[in-house]
Amino acid sequence: MKKILIALFIGFSAFINAQNKISGKITDKDNNPIKGVNIFVSELHKSSETDENGAYSINNVPNGTIKITFTLIGFTSQNKTLLAQNGENKLDIVLEPTLFQMDEVIVATSFHKLQSQNVMKVDHESIKSLQQKGAVTLIEGIETLPGISQISTGASIGKPVIRGLSGNRVLVYSQGVRLENQQFGDEHGLGLNDAGVESVEIIKGPASLLYGSDALGGVLYFNPEKFAKSNTFEGDFSQKLFSNTLGSNTTLGAKASSENWKYLVRGSNSFHSDYKIADGNRVTNTRFNESDLKTGIGYSNSIFSSVLRYNFNKLDLGIPENGIAEQSSSSTPEYPKQAVTNHLLSLNSTLFFNTSKLDIDLGFISNNRSEFEDSEVANLKMKLNTLNYNLKYHLPKAGKLESIFGIQGMAQTNVNSGSEYLIPNANTKDFGVFGTANYEWNSSVLQAGIRFDNRNINTESYGVLGDEGSFEAVAKNYNSFNVSLGYKTDLTKEFTLRINVASGFRAPNLAELTSNGVHEGANRYEIGNSNLSTEQNMQTDLNLEYQNSHFEFFANGFYNKINNYIYLNPSAITIAGYDVFNYFQTNAKLYGGEFGVHFHPHPLDWLHFESSFETVTGEKQSRSLGSEFLPFIPANNWNNSLRAEFNIKNWLKDGFATLNVSNTFDQKKVSGFETYTDGYTLVNLGIGGQVTIWKTHFNFNINGNNLFNNSYVAHLSRLKNDGIPNIGRNIILGINFSL
Numbered sequence: 001m002k003k004i005l006i007a008l009f010i011g012f013s014a015f016i017n018a019q020n021k022i023s024g025k026i027t028d029k030d031n032n033p034i035k036g037v038n039i040f041v042s043e044l045h046k047s048s049e050t051d052e053n054g055a056y057s058i059n060n061v062p063n064g065t066i067k068i069t070f071t072l073i074g075f076t077s078q079n080k081t082l083l084a085q086n087g088e089n090k091l092d093i094v095l096e097p098t099l100f101q102m103d104e105v106i107v108a109t110s111f112h113k114l115q116s117q118n119v120m121k122v123d124h125e126s127i128k129s130l131q132q133k134g135a136v137t138l139i140e141g142i143e144t145l146p147g148i149s150q151i152s153t154g155a156s157i158g159k160p161v162i163r164g165l166s167g168n169r170v171l172v173y174s175q176g177v178r179l180e181n182q183q184f185g186d187e188h189g190l191g192l193n194d195a196g197v198e199s200v201e202i203i204k205g206p207a208s209l210l211y212g213s214d215a216l217g218g219v220l221y222f223n224p225e226k227f228a229k230s231n232t233f234e235g236d237f238s239q240k241l242f243s244n245t246l247g248s249n250t251t252l253g254a255k256a257s258s259e260n261w262k263y264l265v266r267g268s269n270s271f272h273s274d275y276k277i278a279d280g281n282r283v284t285n286t287r288f289n290e291s292d293l294k295t296g297i298g299y300s301n302s303i304f305s306s307v308l309r310y311n312f313n314k315l316d317l318g319i320p321e322n323g324i325a326e327q328s329s330s331s332t333p334e335y336p337k338q339a340v341t342n343h344l345l346s347l348n349s350t351l352f353f354n355t356s357k358l359d360i361d362l363g364f365i366s367n368n369r370s371e372f373e374d375s376e377v378a379n380l381k382m383k384l385n386t387l388n389y390n391l392k393y394h395l396p397k398a399g400k401l402e403s404i405f406g407i408q409g410m411a412q413t414n415v416n417s418g419s420e421y422l423i424p425n426a427n428t429k430d431f432g433v434f435g436t437a438n439y440e441w442n443s444s445v446l447q448a449g450i451r452f453d454n455r456n457i458n459t460e461s462y463g464v465l466g467d468e469g470s471f472e473a474v475a476k477n478y479n480s481f482n483v484s485l486g487y488k489t490d491l492t493k494e495f496t497l498r499i500n501v502a503s504g505f506r507a508p509n510l511a512e513l514t515s516n517g518v519h520e521g522a523n524r525y526e527i528g529n530s531n532l533s534t535e536q537n538m539q540t541d542l543n544l545e546y547q548n549s550h551f552e553f554f555a556n557g558f559y560n561k562i563n564n565y566i567y568l569n570p571s572a573i574t575i576a577g578y579d580v581f582n583y584f585q586t587n588a589k590l591y592g593g594e595f596g597v598h599f600h601p602h603p604l605d606w607l608h609f610e611s612s613f614e615t616v617t618g619e620k621q622s623r624s625l626g627s628e629f630l631p632f633i634p635a636n637n638w639n640n641s642l643r644a645e646f647n648i649k650n651w652l653k654d655g656f657a658t659l660n661v662s663n664t665f666d667q668k669k670v671s672g673f674e675t676y677t678d679g680y681t682l683v684n685l686g687i688g689g690q691v692t693i694w695k696t697h698f699n700f701n702i703n704g705n706n707l708f709n710n711s712y713v714a715h716l717s718r719l720k721n722d723g724i725p726n727i728g729r730n731i732i733l734g735i736n737f738s739l
Helices: 002-016 127-131 138-142 510-514
Strands: 021-027 038-041 046-049 055-059 064-071 078-084 088-090 122-126 148-153 157-162 170-174 197-204 218-224 232-242 247-257 261-272 288-300 304-318 337-353 356-372 380-394 401-416 426-441 444-459 475-490 495-506 516-519 524-527 535-547 551-575 578-599 607-622 626-629 637-648 652-664 680-693 696-705 730-738
Touching (some): 021 064, 157 170, 524 551
Parallel strands (some): 170 218, 524 578
Antiparallel strands (some): 380 401, 401 426, 426 444, 444 475, 495 535, 535 551, 578 607, 607 626, 637 652, 652 680, 680 696
8 A cells, every 4th residue: 555655646746747848949030049038938937048049948837728928128029829738849939120129918918918919908117117217106107107197195105097097996906916905095005115026017997807896997917026037046136315305225135946936035125205395395294114025935837836925015104284394304204194014915826727727816915004193192093904816717729719707806804993983894895707708810809708796895883973983884785797898900010900998887985985074184074975876987998009110109099988976076164174075976088098109210229219198188977067077187298208228348238318308288177176287397317227347237227307306286296285396306326236
């Protein structure tokens, strides 16, 4: 019996570690080998690189359909599908040169296609490129992308706005799971640090088919950094300094991989003083400190792949109430202030079944938010625990048809332990089921899907009904059906057309249903409405793209119709000296788009000119009031950049120099309780690259943002009502060493 068990164990071990292998050679069109091509199998979290002969290999791959991406700057990316079998599988690739940036695989959509193959237009940007722009925070970097804005409170708090929609209408995903951090609040920021994040993908428009409730306005999908290549170790250290806030950001990371196991750890710490405006004064108590830790461990073989990641984030920030008062260079927040800690644990796994596979994403998020008015005893303490799950079964491919069936859900609890309640204790449960299919022929793709969702909300009563801070118990059940249909085709070799029609929904959040008291961060008294219905929208998107060797053009237009749009409206009364705002519903519409060009003149291969324009208009539609503009709609913006890329002998590689001029126009299409905002122009400079000195390699970048120190007020700044300008000139120095 013992010999039989040993034999079975050896046989099972050999089975799960079957030495399936993919190998090949990568060349250009003249059959010259290409060195340094990155080969990535996302399902296995495995990567490799070609040697000087253009050769590569990926070991321990499962049987069945495998997607492999080949990328290198200066060449057109390729995303290949291979039916892997026992033994060695050969796959040779010919890459064609391109003068534009690499085509990236989009993870935020269903079928993980290259953007050039994707039905939906999704913006993709590396965090490295955002950091090269000298942004103080992650959301400030994202704001530079067309169609994206932020509702800001100084330099520390920023909420993403996608085509005029924000808050609970925009979902944030990190480490493959939904991030929940009381995002209904205006003064609740993104809750993510850019350390350990590789890239961001942005879906502009309803994505309820894949993500359920709250994806009515769009999704920010943050991809974590990749593990090290097989059998390698990597380490790095980076330091950034900010002149305006006297700020510092320090990051240290290390990662290693074998054929099967992968590990990484990254820590970051930053601190900033009050930001300085153009006249030299500092805006009191806009200072903040942030600590962040990210770790991960992964394992893959020929049967399954699994990655466990953990992210701890601690943010201490001041809440500005006194405008420009006592001047200080301290980075320690004063009262009133917030302390926010966030724990994010994710497990992302894939099980392979020859011709099909199952993706399992599990996440647990614990968000602890405390607010302190005048002492270290928190007046407001909220703990939000969220468990979410997402299972997607990829059916066997039938010819040119790919299809996915999935279930998705969430269980959430909110518990108060402070003396003040902003929202009541509550339980929220989500459940959704969906199916989607992708059919591709020649240069055309058709994609369609359908989904059903249920959200159940139960809250506890609190206090004496009628008194400030009291809540009546609420039990609500919301259902929604949603559909999506998209079509992409290449009209010519250079011209691509995309048309998408999709619906989305959002159930009312706890603040909208139950509020009854002063919202200190917003400086108003809010009264909820337990009779609110589900928001339901339908958006149509049209995307046109043209690209040849030296010129690229895009035009994205959208029309978004929202039924039962929830909004705050001021009343004619005050309570305890605060203006009272009530929650109402009406129909609304948003429309606009983004347009841009990228010119690469020949023979000046080192020069790039990019220009983009974005516009959005939001209107309420009421029978009694007629049309009225929606609040918090960003102003039109025209952004122009000139970028030079160069190398200098043997000591500077991948050098760049950029000049950016951003023109924001007047915003006069405002809601009844908003004021007009004047336009402004900002000039930004940047330079950087990889330096080699005595065999030591490091990357650097120097940025000058708002170089002419203009005084301006952004329309979506929450300090606008106090007449406080945004940040003045900021010089940023960044340096990164590979260890």
